[in-house]
Amino acid sequence: MFAQKNGVKGEDPTLQAISQAIRVVPHFPKQGIMFQDITTLLLDHKAFKATVDIFVDRYRDKNISVVAGVEARGFIFGSSIALGIGAKFVPLCKPRKLPGEVVSEKYVLEYGTDCLEMHVGAVHPRERVIIIDDLVATGGTLSAAIRLLESAGAEVVECACVIGHPDLKVRCRLHGKPLYILVEPRQVENCF
Numbered sequence: 001m002f003a004q005k006n007g008v009k010g011e012d013p014t015l016q017a018i019s020q021a022i023r024v025v026p027h028f029p030k031q032g033i034m035f036q037d038i039t040t041l042l043l044d045h046k047a048f049k050a051t052v053d054i055f056v057d058r059y060r061d062k063n064i065s066v067v068a069g070v071e072a073r074g075f076i077f078g079s080s081i082a083l084g085i086g087a088k089f090v091p092l093c094k095p096r097k098l099p100g101e102v103v104s105e106k107y108v109l110e111y112g113t114d115c116l117e118m119h120v121g122a123v124h125p126r127e128r129v130i131i132i133d134d135l136v137a138t139g140g141t142l143s144a145a146i147r148l149l150e151s152a153g154a155e156v157v158e159c160a161c162v163i164g165h166p167d168l169k170v171r172c173r174l175h176g177k178p179l180y181i182l183v184e185p186r187q188v189e190n191c192f
């Protein structure tokens with residue numbers, strides 16, 4: 001699901017400001033990848049706050065008790081959203097970052113393979129969770145995050161990202177879970 005404020009996708013000034021604050025870095029971290037750099041969005045406090053506010057407005061009355069954020073950039077948006085809706089924040093980390101006992105899920109990326117880990121006991125059975133990341137590309141990361149949370153008995157209500165393609169294949173990888181996206185990836189002609 002794409003954000004459609006005022007019912008007109010792509011023409012909402014807030015969403016346009018968010019999109020324009022994201023820098024595109026061609027060929028990072030390898031040839032052919034148009035890297036969507038949200039650090040420039042973080043430099044624009046109005047656009048950053050507007051981004052968090054859209055998610056907070058969407059999830060505040062949905063009985064969500066857990067916001068799970070994907071390392072690294074999902075931590076930035078996820079922790080802010082958790083504070084905004086009054087939920088706990090659970091980091092889903094890359095291997096060997098968490099000190100306690102963990103559950104793990106491997107996944108395939110656009111540029112390699114990786115693994116996500118979560119502390120055992122961070123989430124309880126039947127808790128209602130949203131999963132937050134900066135970007136969805138293939139959906140492999142969110143798919144692993146869903147498996148991780150469901151292995152703990154949690155109910156994944158929705159996945160949400162700032163950036164993503166309105167691509168059905170990604171949705172299929174998300175086990176039928178709703179995916180909420182604010183803006184499409186920016187193209188090379190828009191790079192700073």
Ligand SMILES: O=P(O)(O)OC[C@H]1O[C@H](OP(=O)(O)OP(=O)(O)O)[C@H](O)[C@@H]1O
Pocket residue numbers: 070071072073074108109110114133134135136137138139140141142
């Ligand atoms: O939909 P996918 O194809 O799985 O890709 C999306 C993931 O890729 C990026 O993270 P990355 O793996 O580069 O890790 P980082 O945040 O630690 O840089 C991004 O922040 C997402 O987590």
Ligand SMILES: Nc1ncnc2[nH]cnc12
Pocket residue numbers: 033034035036037110135137
């Ligand atoms: N194009 C991209 N920009 C930023 N993060 C990504 N993760 C996977 N693909 C990406």
